[in-house]
Each structure stands twice: as C-alpha cells, then as structure tokens.
Amino acid sequence: MAFPHLQQPSFLLASLKADSINKPFAQQCQDLVKVIEDFPAKELHTIFPWLVESIFGSLDGVLIGWNLRCLQGRVNPVEYSIVMEFLDPGGPMMKLVYKLQAEDYKFDFPVSYLPGPVKASIQECILPDSPLYHNKVQFTPTGGLGLNLALNPFEYYIFFFALSLITQKPLPVSLHVRTSDCAYFILVDRYLSWFLPTEGSVPPPLSSSPGGTSPSPPPRTPAMPFASYGLHHTSLLKRHISHQTSVNADPASHEIWRSETLLQVFVEMWLHHYSLEMYQKMQSPHAKESFTPTEEHVLVVRLLLKHLHAFANSLKPEQASPSAHSHATSPLEEFKRAAVPRFVQQKLYLFLQHCFGHWPLDASFRAVLEMWLSYLQPWRYAPDKQAPGSDSQPRCVSEKWAPFVQENLLMYTKLFVGFLNRALRTDLVSPKHALMVFRVAKVFAQPNLAEMIQKGEQLFLEPELVISHRQHRLFTAPTFTGSFLSPWPPAVTDASFKVKNHVYSLEGQDCKYTPMFGPEARTLVLRLAQLITQAKHTAKSISDQCAESPAGHSFLSWLGFSSMDTNGSYPANDLDEMGQDSVRKTDEYLEKALEYLRQIFRLSEAQLRQFTLALGTTQDENGKKQLPDCIVGEDGLILTPLGRYQIINGLRRFEIEYQGDPELQPIRSYEIASLVRTLFRLSSAINRRFAGQMAALCSRDDFLGSFCRYHLTEPGLASRHLLSPVVRRQVAGYTRGPRLSLRFLGSYRTLVSLLLAFLVASLFCVGPLPCTLLLTLGYVLYASAMTLLTERGKLHQP
Numbered sequence: 001m002a003f004p005h006l007q008q009p010s011f012l013l014a015s016l017k018a019d020s021i022n023k024p025f026a027q028q029c030q031d032l033v034k035v036i037e038d039f040p041a042k043e044l045h046t047i048f049p050w051l052v053e054s055i056f057g058s059l060d061g062v063l064i065g066w067n068l069r070c071l072q073g074r075v076n077p078v079e080y081s082i083v084m085e086f087l088d089p090g091g092p093m094m095k096l097v098y099k100l101q102a103e104d105y106k107f108d109f110p111v112s113y114l115p116g117p118v119k120a121s122i123q124e125c126i127l128p129d130s131p132l133y134h135n136k137v138q139f140t141p142t143g144g145l146g147l148n149l150a151l152n153p154f155e156y157y158i159f160f161f162a163l164s165l166i167t168q169k170p171l172p173v174s175l176h177v178r179t180s181d182c183a184y185f186i187l188v189d190r191y192l193s194w195f196l197p198t199e200g201s202v203p204p205p206l207s208s209s210p211g212g213t214s215p216s217p218p219p220r221t222p223a224m225p226f227a228s229y230g231l232h233h234t235s236l237l238k239r240h241i242s243h244q245t246s247v248n249a250d251p252a253s254h255e256i257w258r259s260e261t262l263l264q265v266f267v268e269m270w271l272h273h274y275s276l277e278m279y280q281k282m283q284s285p286h287a288k289e290s291f292t293p294t295e296e297h298v299l300v301v302r303l304l305l306k307h308l309h310a311f312a313n314s315l316k317p318e319q320a321s322p323s324a325h326s327h328a329t330s331p332l333e334e335f336k337r338a339a340v341p342r343f344v345q346q347k348l349y350l351f352l353q354h355c356f357g358h359w360p361l362d363a364s365f366r367a368v369l370e371m372w373l374s375y376l377q378p379w380r381y382a383p384d385k386q387a388p389g390s391d392s393q394p395r396c397v398s399e400k401w402a403p404f405v406q407e408n409l410l411m412y413t414k415l416f417v418g419f420l421n422r423a424l425r426t427d428l429v430s431p432k433h434a435l436m437v438f439r440v441a442k443v444f445a446q447p448n449l450a451e452m453i454q455k456g457e458q459l460f461l462e463p464e465l466v467i468s469h470r471q472h473r474l475f476t477a478p479t480f481t482g483s484f485l486s487p488w489p490p491a492v493t494d495a496s497f498k499v500k501n502h503v504y505s506l507e508g509q510d511c512k513y514t515p516m517f518g519p520e521a522r523t524l525v526l527r528l529a530q531l532i533t534q535a536k537h538t539a540k541s542i543s544d545q546c547a548e549s550p551a552g553h554s555f556l557s558w559l560g561f562s563s564m565d566t567n568g569s570y571p572a573n574d575l576d577e578m579g580q581d582s583v584r585k586t587d588e589y590l591e592k593a594l595e596y597l598r599q600i601f602r603l604s605e606a607q608l609r610q611f612t613l614a615l616g617t618t619q620d621e622n623g624k625k626q627l628p629d630c631i632v633g634e635d636g637l638i639l640t641p642l643g644r645y646q647i648i649n650g651l652r653r654f655e656i657e658y659q660g661d662p663e664l665q666p667i668r669s670y671e672i673a674s675l676v677r678t679l680f681r682l683s684s685a686i687n688r689r690f691a692g693q694m695a696a697l698c699s700r701d702d703f704l705g706s707f708c709r710y711h712l713t714e715p716g717l718a719s720r721h722l723l724s725p726v727v728r729r730q731v732a733g734y735t736r737g738p739r740l741s742l743r744f745l746g747s748y749r750t751l752v753s754l755l756l757a758f759l760v761a762s763l764f765c766v767g768p769l770p771c772t773l774l775l776t777l778g779y780v781l782y783a784s785a786m787t788l789l790t791e792r793g794k795l796h797q798p
Contacts, residue, residue, distance in 0.1 A: 012039070012046070012047060013050060016031070016047060016050070016051075017050070019031060020054060026078065026079075029086050032051070032086070033086070036092050036093075036096045042103075044096060044099065045103070045153075048100060048153065049156075053160070054066075056068070056161055057167070058167075059110070059113040059163060059167050060113075061168050061169055064168060064169075066183075068164070068184035068187065069164075069182055069183075069184045069296065070171065070177055070182065071183040072178075072181045073183075084186070087183075087187055088190065089203075093157075097154050097157050098154075100153035101153045105153060106150045106152060107150075107151050107152075108149070108151075109148060109150075109156060109159055111137070111147040111148060113167065114149075114268075115268060115269065115291070116291060117272060117275035118268065122137055122147055123147065130264060130268060131264075132265065136150050154258060154261060155265070158266075159269070161187075161191075162268075162270065163269050165269075165296070179296050179299045180299070191262060192307040193307070195262045195263075196259055196262070196263065196308070196311045196339075197314075198383075201330075201332055202256055202332065256331045259332070260335060263308075263343055271344070271348055271350075273290065273291040273351065273354075274290075274347075274350040274351060292358070293351075301348075301351075302371035305348070305374050305375045306381060308340055309340070309381035310381040312336050312337070312378070313382040313383060314336065315333060315337070345408065348411075349410060349411060350506075352371075352415055353414075353415070355368045356368070356415060356419065357418065361426050363432035365436065369439060372415060373440070373443050375411060376408075376443060378401065397446050398448075401452070402455070403495075403498075405452045405456055406455070406495060406498060406499050407499070408502065409453070409456040409457065410503060412453050412456075413453060413457065413514075413515065413516035414513075414516075416440070416444065417520075417521050420524040420525065421524065423436070424527055424531060427535075428531055428535035429538050429539050429542070430586070431589065434535070434590050435585075437589070437593045438596075441597050442593075442596055444600050445596035445600050450600045454516075457516065459495050460496070460499045460503055460513065461513075461515070517601070522601060526603075528597070529607075529608060529611060531645065532590045532593060532597075533594070534611075535586070535590055536586075536587055536590050539583050539590075542583060543583040594608065627652060627654060627655075628642075628644075628647050628652040629642040629643035662743075663680060668747075670747055670749065671746050671748070672746050672748070678746075679742040680742075683739070683742045683743070687739040691737060691738075694712050694738040694739070694740070695737055706790070707784065707787045709738070710783065710787045710790055712739060754775075757771065761774075
C-alpha cells in the first residue's frame with residue numbers, strides 16, 4: 001500500500017478504513033506497519049483512536065475488533081502469528097505509541113466506561129484516590145455529563161487493552177475456548193513480563209526520536225479545580241502535584257512510569273468494580289449486583305497476581321529488608337515493594353469478597369478459588385522456592401513470610417470463613433466440589449501456616465490500651481492507593497499496629513471480626529467435617545449400587561428390556577457420568593480434606609468418629625431411604641435446613657412417582673418420539689369413536705367382559721399413593737372410562753422384539769403373514785390365561 005507523502009490525514013484514515021474492508025487481514029497489517037514507519041506523528045495521531053478501536057473493539061461492546069479473546073494459534077496459526085507480532089511490546093503497534101508519546105499528544109477517553117466506583121466519584125466531581133486519574137479529568141462547565149479523561153498514547157492504548165476483557169460480550173458456552181491459549185491471555189503475560197520484569201530493568205521504549213526514550217507525561221491542570229470539593233481531595237491533589245514535580249525532576253523515574261501505569265490500569269479496570277461502601281451495601285439481601293465477573297476475567301486476574309508475586313519476590317534479600325528503605329534504591333526496586341500492598345490488596349479483597357458471596361454454587365467457582373489460593377501463597381513464586389518433595393508431605397512455610405500473612409490477614413481468615421459457608425451449601429458427593437474443599441484444606445494445612453495465621457489474629461485482638469488515639473488514627477488511614485513515588489508513610493515497627501491497620505483499612509473502623517480460630521468458625525468446620533463424612537458414605541453407597549448393576553444395564557435400558565427406575569435412591573450428579581473412578585477420586589479428596597481440617601483446627605479423632613456413628617442415613621424396615629427432614633405445613637411437607645442439606649448432599653430424597661395420565665407421561669429415552677405422538681393421536685381417535693361400545697363390553701359379566709377389562713381398563717387413581725394434599729384435592733372424584741392404549745408399540749423394546757421374531761421365523765422359512773398370525777394367536781392365548789388368573793385373584797380377595 002503506497003500513500004503520497006503529502007496526503008491529508010483525513011485521506012489516510014479513510015484509506016485505512018477502506019482497506020480494512022476490502023483487503024485480507026495479513027495485507028492490512030503489512031500496510032499498517034509501513035504507515036507507522038513512513039508517516040510522521042502529526043499524521044499518525046489522527047488514525048490512532050480508530051486503530052485502537054479496530055484492534056480491541058468498541059467500548060460499548062458492539063464492535064469486537066480483532067477478537068483477541070477467541071484467537072488461538074492452533075486454530076488460526078497464520079493470523080495468530082501476525083497479531084502477536086504486531087501487538088508485541090516491542091512490535092509495530094507499541095512503536096506507534098512511543099512515536100506519539102514523544103510529541104505529547106492527548107486523547108479523550110469517556111469517563112462513562114470506567115468502573116462503577118471511579119465513574120461515580122468523577123461524576124460527583126470528587127477526585128479518585130488512585131493517582132492514575134490525577135490531572136487527567138476534564139470537567140465540563142455544566143457538571144457531570146460528557147466527562148473525559150485526557151490520556152497520553154500509552155495510557156489510551158493500555159486502557160482499551162484492559163477494558164476489552166470487560167466490555168466485550170462473554171464467550172458463548174458452545175464455543176470451547178481455552179483461555180490460556182488465546183491471544184489476549186498471552187499478550188497480558190507478555191506485557192507483564194516486559195513492563196514488570198523479574199530480572200533486569202524495563203527495556204527502554206523503541207522510538208525513532210532523538211534520545212530514544214519517551215518523556216514522562218507532564219502534569220496537567222484540570223479544567224475544574226478539585227479544591228472546592230473538600231479538604232481531603234485538595235490534599236490528594238497537592239500530593240499528586242508534588243509527585244509530578246518529582247517525576248520531572250528525577251530522570252531515574254522515567255525508567256518505570258510505564259510499569260506503574262500498566263499495573264494501575266490493570267488493577268483499576270479488572271478489580272476496582274466495588275468500593276468499601278458498595279461492598280457494605282452488598283451485604284443486604286435486597287442489593288443488586290452492579291458488576292458480575294466471568295470465569296475468563298478471573299483467570300486473567302490470576303495471571304496478574306502470579307506475576308506480581310514473582311515481580312515483588314525478585315528483590316534481592318538486601319533490597320527486600322526493611323532497612324533498605326533508608327538507602328538509595330532504584331525506582332524499580334521501590335516499585336517492587338509497593339506493587340502488591342499499595343495497588344492491589346484493597347481492590348482484590350473487595351473483588352474476592354464479592355465473588356465468594358455471589359458466584360454460582362457450581363464447579364466454575366474453581367477459577368475464583370485458584371486465584372485466591374495463588375495470592376495466599378507468594379512463596380510459590382519466590383526465586384528460592386524449594387522443589388516439591390517426592391513424598392506427599394507439604395513443605396514448611398518459612399517464618400520470613402509471617403509479615404505477608406499478618407498484613408493480609410483478612411485474605412486468609414475472613415475469606416476462609418466465606419468458603420466454609422459456600423462449601424456447606426454444595427454437593428460434596430460431586431468430585432469437582434470435593435476437589436475444591438481438598439485444595440483449600442491442603443493449602444491451609446501447610447506446616448507453620450496455621451500458626452502464623454493464628455499469631456496474626458492474636459496481634460489484631462490484642463487490647464488497644466497501649467495505643468495512643470492519635471497513633472491509631474494514623475495507622476488506620478488507608479494509604480494503599482498512592483503512587484510508589486509519593487512519600488512513604490512512617491515505618492510501623494509494631495506488628496500489632498500493622499495488622500490493625502490492614503483490617504481497618506479493608507473493613508472500616510466499625511468492622512466485626514470473626515476469628516478463623518474462634519468458636520463460630522470452629523462450629524462451621526465441625527459442620528463441614530460432618531458433611532464430608534456423610535458425603536463419603538453417600539459416595540460409597542452409590543458405588544455399591546453401581547457395582548450391583550449388570551454390565552449391560554445401560555444397553556438393555558436403552559432397548560427397554562430392563563426396568564427404568566425413575567424413582568432411584570440418589571439424585572443425579574457427575575458421579576453417574578464418570579463411574580467408579582470418579583467415586584474413588586471423591587472418596588480420596590474427602591478423606592484427605594478431613595485429615596487436613598483435623599490438622600489445621602486440631603480436631604480430635606473422637607469427634608470425627610462421632611460423625612461416622614451419627615450419620616443420618618439409617619434405613620427403615622423396608623430398606624428404603626428415609627424422607628428428608630421436614631415439617632408438615634398447611635399445603636404439605638416443608639423442608640427444614642437439615643432437610644435441604646440432606647438433599648443437596650444426596651443423603652436422602654423424596655420418592656417421586658408420576659401421578660398423572662400414563663398416556664401423557666414425558667417421552668422416554670427408550671421410545672421413538674414421533675411414533676409415540678402418532679400412536680397417541682390414533683388411540684385417542686379410537687377411544688372417542690368407540691367409547692360407548694368399550695364401556696358396554698367391559699360391563700359384561702362373562703369371559704368376553706373380563707378379557708376386555710384386562711386390556712381396556714386403566715388402574716384407578718385410588719390405588720396410587722397421593723403424597724400431596726393439594727394433588728389429592730385436585731384429582732378427587734376424577735375417574736377414567738375404558739380406553740385403548742397403543743403407546744407400547746412406540747418403544748424400541750417392542751419393535752426390536754418384533755424384528756427378532758420375524759428374523760427367527762425367516763430362518764424356519766415362515767413368511768411375514770404367517771408369522772404375524774402366529775404372533776397374534778400366541779398373544780390371544782397369553783391374554784386369555786392372564787384374564788383367567790386375574791379374575792381368580794379377584795375372587796380370592798377379602
């Protein structure tokens with residue numbers, strides 16, 4: 001694609017838009033590379049917003065752009081390699097960003113697409129705490145409508161990149177896409193590795209401008225000053241202005257402004273959807289959800305957390321020590337210390353709290369669980385981590401991680417209690433749910449971890465008599481959202497102060513803390529241990545039931561030769577789909593989880609044996625399962641909380657029987673749907689046409705009457721067990737007359753039986769017509785015998 005050097009920018013944009021429709025994708029990217037190389041920034045800045053939207057999609061989700069969330073190398077290898085090369089942190093697109101960055105261009109980003117708490121704050125003319133928005137908000141004279149952020153090219157690009165994960169529509173369930181193989185996920189990983197390096201420093205920006213690096217964005221005066229909106233926000237603004245001055249004065253700070261921007265944008269766009277005030281409102285049962293994350297979103301956040309742990313742990317021991325703050329260190333080293341506590345902790349905690357409270361009670365919660373467990377174990381991403389041993393014993397958590405545990409106490413304790421409440425409402429017979437309980441118990445049972453958590457709780461619960469009121473207020477002020485370059489708060493050497501500061505900054509001064517090792521949480525653990533014991537017993541019962549079934553049970557059921565038990569002893573779950581191996585895994589997960597819980601909370605063997613002896617699954621005299629625990633209400637039986645637990649975990653169930661017209665039962669898997677419907681219409685027409693004659697025949701007292709009653713009379717509803725008083729009232733007084741049913745001809749069993757009969761007859765040279773006559777004669781003889789036996793049985797009834 002050749003463009004005249006002096007063509008107008010509007011014509012350049014129009015040409016690129018036309019090419020995006022008419023040219024193949026590979027050719028489009030080649031043309032874009034040439035345009036980025038040949039054209040000056042003055043002309044490129046007009047196509048930049050369009051190009052960013054073309055790649056990442058529109059903010060309203062209408063345009064999907066290059067659809068990076070579905071693009072996979074094994075499906076579209078050519079397109080995938082082109083995209084990854086173009087969007088690589090050292091590729092053409094980033095070169096365009098740096099080319100525009102050198103000229104200090106600004107681009108408007110609408111505030112309406114920012115996360116809820118940020119958008120609400122800016123629309124109320126209140127400066128958000130994060131320095132990401134400082135000196136960028138452009139207020140209109142009329143107030144909160146039509147607000148924009150003035151972003152530099154790098155910020156604009158990263159904003160769109162991060163928000164494309166949120167604004168685009170969720171992937172359809174029918175589209176089986178592995179998130180970790182998608183272009184978007186891999187690009188996130190590349191950007192994190194490039195801008196948050198675990199080894200060396202951040203690579204300098206690629207630029208054709210003299211000097212080779214882009215300057216840090218200069219301070220920008222907001223169109224409407226924040227000073228009139230309160231003293232607190234004025235102080236934030238002053239702190240930010242002093243920060244900008246220090247940035248411009250210190251050339252070393254240029255090294256990492258892109259790293260800080262990238263991290264803040266990722267955290268703001270992916271995690272800052274819930275404020276502390278919003279979280280407290282969400283505790284109300286009438287609160288409506290404002291934002292619902294997807295499983296893909298959670299997986300990307302987990303990738304961010306894992307990399308941040310590796311990034312923060314890449315500090316050398318002498319740099320990581322508290323005394324290192326007093327020595328001259330590089331901005332990157334300071335940033336490594338500040339990354340997790342200052343930028344991530346508070347927003348991640350609220351994000352996890354929302355997920356624990358509102359995520360569906362299904363196996364997809366595993367993504368949230370693994371994200372949480374990844375954050376709780378920074379030692380897994382430390383460069384000096386020990387190799388896992390050959391045995392199954394977990395390695396001991398070093399005492400050097402005690403400060404991290406104490407300064408993230410709520411992440412361990414309150415979220416663990418939240419998980420207990422979720423686990424008590426799930427089907428632990430399911431291998432997927434059993435695995436989640438096992439994973440959490442295994443992590444918390446790591447040697448020395450429970451002791452460090454308990455020590456942190458003791459520090460928080462220490463009396464505050466020795467803490468001065470002024471000092472207490474200072475330490476509980478939330479300071480985690482400031483820039484890494486703003487002045488560090490006074491070093492808090494007292495561990496108790498640090499723990500209290502952490503709890504109060506995340507939960508507020510009036511929080512009610514429930515200790516993880518207190519009596520309330522211990523009660524939940526004992527209830528979970530009881531449910532685990534019951535689930536183990538249920539899984540064993542299902543296994544025994546499956547073992548008793550013949551190997552060909554499924555095939556014969558499909559043909560209709562075996563009885564179809566629609567009122568089995570256990571509800572369907574994924575054990576039925578995966579068989580004996582699944583039962584074995586469930587039992588193994590639950591057994592180990594129970595042992596880990598015993599270690600963490602020092603449960604005695606006697607307590608666990610009591611649960612085994614007190615299982616509420618005893619059988620009655622008939623060998624049937626007892627009904628779930630319930631009470632008798634005005635309209636029938638009402639489940640108690642214990643009864644709901646029994647049903648969820650497959651311990652007991654109601655015996656469900658079909659009480660309606662047998663002709664109108666749902667079509668079974670062993671029946672041909674179209675044939676059943678046709679036979680129903682035919683039999684209905686016969687019954688309407690000959691209803692009087694059939695009633696007259698059935699009323700006769702001779703053998704012909706008995707023969708007709710055997711074939712035409714349905715069992716009355718009086719013989720059925722009507723469990724519900726509502727159903728009893730509805731069907732009382734309803735009787736059926738004699739009728740013909742042809743539905744048996746629509747089953748595979750009947751058709752296969754007839755086909756086998758004709759095949760056997762053909763072996764003996766018997767044609768179809770004689771075979772039909774023989775089958776008819778045989779059935780008449782069988783029916784006559786059954787008629788006589790039925791009548792004789794009625795005569796002997798009392």
